[in-house]
Each structure stands twice: as structure tokens, then as C-alpha cells.
Amino acid sequence: MKEFALKGDIVFTSSMEEFSVHSSAYLVVEHGTVAGIYDVLPEKYKDLVVYDKGNALILPGFVDLHTHAPQFNQIGCGMDDELLSWLSEYTFPEERRFEDPDYARELYGAFVDTLAVCGTTRSVLFATIHKHGCELLVELLKNKGLSAYVGKVNMDTNAPDFLTEDTEQSLRDTEALIEHWKGGALVKPIITPRFAPTSTRRLLKGLGDIALKYRLPVQSHLSENRGEIAWIAELFPEHDAYYKVYEHYHLFGDTPTLMAHCVHLTDEEIAHLAKVDVMPVHCPDSNLNLTSGLMPARRMLNQGVRIGLGSDVGAGHAIFMPQVIVRAIQVSKMYAMQHPKDKALTLPEAFYMATKGGGQFFGKVGSFEPGYAADMLVIKTPSYKDRLSVVERLQYFIYHGDTSDISERYVAGKRIDSCEAYL
Ligand SMILES: [Zn+2]
Structure with missing residues (x-):
């Protein structure tokens, strides 16, 4: 279906400051993107198919x-x-x-189904070192209709024998997968050194060269844990900051780059992140579960850093992004108690990070402004909530809702089939 409209209570964040709310309005979708939001449909849409969702919330995926x-x-x-x-x-x-391909198919199948059920329409994923498993994951995502960047993990040192790759084979496998995937519209490759400690200099150089050759984005981990940072200083004494190991090999901002965690950065490092526009991915559950620390999100925002949110399963225990939103806010409140100048995150700010903020990595994604991908969720809240305002019902869903409240999911205007959750 090329054109249609969803009618309901539409909420999104075009900026971090506040929610944009359109009560009982029409969200018009043309060719997979948002054409506009209207309180009354214009004459030109008089024959448009309209799906009236009553007072359901319509949110970005x-x-x-x-x-x-x-x-x-x-x-x-x-x-x-x-x-x-x-x-x-x-x-x-x-x-x-x-x-084991059978295990990979079973587990990746359950994972992809759960992403869909949770309303995670776009994700940036680490797979493993195994080429065949990476191919299976991409196939499952495509079949489900979800959008993702998928990274074949590279690691060639400081790991058990069974996960230590031959360096040249690792690079060849990475390039072969890129050649295979690069034309994908919704599922695309991303360069993925696990983290600097499990990478030789030769591997980092090879991956940086591939990133530049194909102009591919990069993801890895940065400054998650103090023991890890001390280890980096031993392994790479030629660099006086963790990020410089990646930067030296063109894996830090030469192409769009995500760095998970970034918990223990100095002010100078944060300023550099802003300068080269590398996006830290805040994974609050993971940072609490592994006692890694409290990410200074407000300090980063104040310096002009763009931040996205990550579930970081399995160090994170919640794959359902509303829970990650809540935890990001809670962690920022704990941080603010210790650092009163750094105000806690608000709900619109954290919601933005989980929609338009993170969506920027995919292009025009995560908002309902005209031209954005029509990634939409239809959320039904209990009828006894009808007396609440639209934003209050959204607050309820984020803090207390679950996957059963999501009745429909769309990626680029196409509805995702219903599927079983493994939660
Ligand atoms: Zn991770």
C-alpha cells in the first residue's frame, strides 16, 4: 500500500526540549515516509485509506x-x-x-522476533566472529522487515582460542560480507572491532582501511570500565588516551561512528567526541549491572555531544527500549545528586535519544516531521487511563507499559507481521 493515514494521538520529539503532540490527528504516509500530520485531512487526501486507531498513541519506532x-x-x-x-x-x-548454524538460527530467530515485538524498528547490532551466523542474522532481519546495521565482530588477540581469528581471514570475511550486503536498503553492514584490547594493530589498520574504502560506519566500545582503561594503557602505550587507539586507525569519526558506554571520559575527551561528532551510546542497564559507572550524559549534552541509547543485551537485561529510557533518566538523577550542576535528563530528552537522536544514525528516522521514515508504533493504553492527557498516557507507557500495549508496528510504512515474544 503506497498511501494511507493512521489516525490517533500522535506524539514524537522533533527536538529534545518537549513532546510534539497532535491529538486525534491524521499521520499521512506516502511511499514509506511521513507526508504530514493534519487535524483535518486536506482535500487532496479525500480518497485516502484511513485506519482510525481511536485514542491509541502513535509513536515513532x-x-x-x-x-x-x-x-x-x-x-x-x-x-x-x-x-x-x-x-x-x-x-x-x-x-x-x-x-553451530542450528543454534545461531534458533537464537537469532528468537532475538529478531523479540526486537519486533518490543517495537525496536531500528537497531545497531554486534553479531559474533562467525561469518555464517552473520549471514543468518541478516536474513532473519530482512525477513522480519526490521532495519539494522549488522556488524561481524572482529577479534584476533587476548581472547580464548575458539574466538581468536586469524587476522587476514578476519579481514577477508569482513570484506566478503560487505560485498554481499552493501546494496541492502534496510539492513546494512557496519565495521565492528569488538574493542581495542581484542584487536592487534594489524587488525585495526585493516578494518580502518575497509571502513574508508567502502565509506562504512564503525561501532565499538570505549571507556566502559576502569580495569579496561588501565589495560588499554598497557597494550597501547603509544597512545595517551583510549580513543586515540581507534582514531589512529581511522575508526573514530572518519566515517559515522558509535562508541558504546563512554562512562569514564575526561572533559578533553568529551570535547574531542563533540568535535569529531562520534556518538556515544548510553547503555545504563549494562553500566549498572556490571558496576561500570554512571555515564555523565548531561555533561556530554552541554558540550554538544549527540547521544543515543542502547539496551546492550546481555550486559543489559532489558531489550524493551522504554525501560532503557527510564534507566537513563534514573541514572542521570543519581549522577545529579553527586554533581548538582549536571541536571537530570527529562523524559522528552531520553525519549528523543531513543527515537530521533539515535535515528539520526540511519538518516531521517525517529521523528514524524515530513520526509522522515514512517516507522510507527500504535500503543493502546487501558481505558481507565482515558482521563489522562496524551502525554500522561505516554508517561504511563514508558514507565509501566510492556510489549502487550503495542498493537501495531511499521518500518518505512510497511507493517511488521505479528510475532511471538521471547521475554
Ligand atoms: Zn556492548
Whole structure:
């Protein structure tokens, strides 16, 4: 269907400051993008098909800028550990299982179905080192109709034998997948060194060269944990800051770049992030679960840094982005108690990060301004909530809602089939 309208209570954030609210209005979709929002449909749309959703909320789909598809089966495991022991005790043995195509298909299938059920219409994903598993994940996302960047993980040192790649083979596999995927409209490749400690200099150089050759975006992890930062200083003594390891190899801002966590950055490092427009991805659940720290989101916003949100499954335990929004706000409140100058995040700010803010990585995504991708969720709230305002019902959904409140999901104007959740 090329043109249609959804009618309901439309809410989105065109800026971080406040919600844009259009009560009982029409959201017109043409060729997969938003054509406009109208209180009364103009004459030119008199024959338009309208789906009246009553007083359901119509929101942009959620954008998860950092999560690990193969860690879906370890949610909740090992949460008494910190990052480095958690990786070796839980994550690496689990990622090894993705050598097995049957396991990869089963787990990635459950993960992709759950993304859809949660209303996460766009995501940026880490897979594993395994080429075949990466191909399966892309196929499942395409079949579901979801949009994503998928990264084949690269690691060639400081990891167990079963996850340590031959450097040249790792680069060849990465390039082969890019050649295979690069024409995709909704699912695309992203360069994904796991993090600097599991990368040789040769691997980082090779990945930077590939990123430049194909003009591909980059994702990795930065300054998540103090032990990790100390390890970087030992491994790469030629660089006096963690980010410089990536930057030296063209993996930090030469192409669009996401860096998960960024918990322990100095003011100078934050200023540099803003200058080269690298986006930190705030993963509050993960940072709490692995005792990594409180990300100084307000300090970054004040310096002009753009921030997205990530569920970071399986260090994060909630794949449902409204929960990540709530935790980002709660963490910022704890941070503000220790640093009174840095005010806590508001709900419009955190909602923006999970929609238009993160959506910028995909282009015109995450808002309902004209020309934006028609990624839409229809949210039904209980009838006893009808006396609340539109924004109050949104607040209820974000803080207390769950996937059963989402009755419809659309990506670029196309409805996602209903599917089973594995929550
Ligand atoms: Zn991560």
C-alpha cells in the first residue's frame, strides 16, 4: 500500500526540549515516509485509506544503537561480575555456540522476533566472529522487515582460542560480507572491532582501511570500565588516551561512528567526541549491572555531544527500549545528586535519544516531521487511563507499559507481521 493515514494521538520529539503532540490527528504516509500530520485531512487526501486507531498513541519506532544479538540467551547471567571476568566466564563461551548454524538460527530467530515485538524498528547490532551466523542474522532481519546495521565482530588477540581469528581471514570475511550486503536498503553492514584490547594493530589498520574504502560506519566500545582503561594503557602505550587507539586507525569519526558506554571520559575527551561528532551510546542497564559507572550524559549534552541509547543485551537485561529510557533518566538523577550542576535528563530528552537522536544514525528516522521514515508504533493504553492527557498516557507507557500495549508496528510504512515474544 503506497498511501494511507493512521489516525490517533500522535506524539514524537522533533527536538529534545518537549513532546510534539497532535491529538486525534491524521499521520499521512506516502511511499514509506511521513507526508504530514493534519487535524483535518486536506482535500487532496479525500480518497485516502484511513485506519482510525481511536485514542491509541502513535509513536515513532524505537532505535537501539547498541546491542549484542548473540548475547540474547545470557540475559541475567553473571551479573555479579564486572566487565572483563563477565566476558571470559559468560560471554565468550556463549558466543562460541554460534559456530553451530542450528543454534545461531534458533537464537537469532528468537532475538529478531523479540526486537519486533518490543517495537525496536531500528537497531545497531554486534553479531559474533562467525561469518555464517552473520549471514543468518541478516536474513532473519530482512525477513522480519526490521532495519539494522549488522556488524561481524572482529577479534584476533587476548581472547580464548575458539574466538581468536586469524587476522587476514578476519579481514577477508569482513570484506566478503560487505560485498554481499552493501546494496541492502534496510539492513546494512557496519565495521565492528569488538574493542581495542581484542584487536592487534594489524587488525585495526585493516578494518580502518575497509571502513574508508567502502565509506562504512564503525561501532565499538570505549571507556566502559576502569580495569579496561588501565589495560588499554598497557597494550597501547603509544597512545595517551583510549580513543586515540581507534582514531589512529581511522575508526573514530572518519566515517559515522558509535562508541558504546563512554562512562569514564575526561572533559578533553568529551570535547574531542563533540568535535569529531562520534556518538556515544548510553547503555545504563549494562553500566549498572556490571558496576561500570554512571555515564555523565548531561555533561556530554552541554558540550554538544549527540547521544543515543542502547539496551546492550546481555550486559543489559532489558531489550524493551522504554525501560532503557527510564534507566537513563534514573541514572542521570543519581549522577545529579553527586554533581548538582549536571541536571537530570527529562523524559522528552531520553525519549528523543531513543527515537530521533539515535535515528539520526540511519538518516531521517525517529521523528514524524515530513520526509522522515514512517516507522510507527500504535500503543493502546487501558481505558481507565482515558482521563489522562496524551502525554500522561505516554508517561504511563514508558514507565509501566510492556510489549502487550503495542498493537501495531511499521518500518518505512510497511507493517511488521505479528510475532511471538521471547521475554
Ligand atoms: Zn556492548
